[in-house]
Amino acid sequence: MGVGVSRLEVIEGPSGRRRRTKAERARIAAESMMPGVTVTEVARKHGTTRWQIYDWRKQIRKGNLMLPENLAALPFFAELVVDDRAAAASAVVTSCDLEILVGDVVIRAGSGADEGQLTRAIRAARAAAS
Template structure:
């Protein structure tokens, strides 16, 4: 509730206007807070972008993230089940693998997508390729 005081006449209040309605503050459930905080922790996502998207501040999201770490806020199972990192699979089939991939090469499998990189692969290019593969797999 907002209050407007009109004190234009000699210092005394001549008119008092009470404005009713929402205060501008949003009331979010614990599940909503946890979902927004979890979204901000996904790879390649910035807290500022998530804050803008949901109409909150970065500091509020950082507070929710801290509550998650302390156990005061619980991430919904549907979000907690999402993979954060690509699964590492070691394949012992050396006869076929050695013909296609040399020892200095790297092979990353995300779902049906295989990323192969040489020993001199640029880390940022590899990071972008993994993000794209994750996005395509989900």
């Protein structure tokens, strides 16, 4: 008594699994780090999961994924908070002209720090905080 297949349905088209280039992954992860944007919004927009984006962000921090040059040059801004007590205390420190607070991280820069150095420091602090 042989039991055979009476009907076989072949489904064609994408399997739901997308293959993304490293540049695409880095671009999506960078988009999720922009101010005012949530990882959930970016994941929905690009048809991926939040966990995948968090993994790509971790790969960027580790250096396994590199941001495209056009994105790496974009400034990432952090909220500036001025605290009068901190301003009075920093008057004692002569080598620090600027102090930037990103989450729990304090970035202190002298007058010789250029925009590129500050941008990289702020990005690193934001990536570490997420």
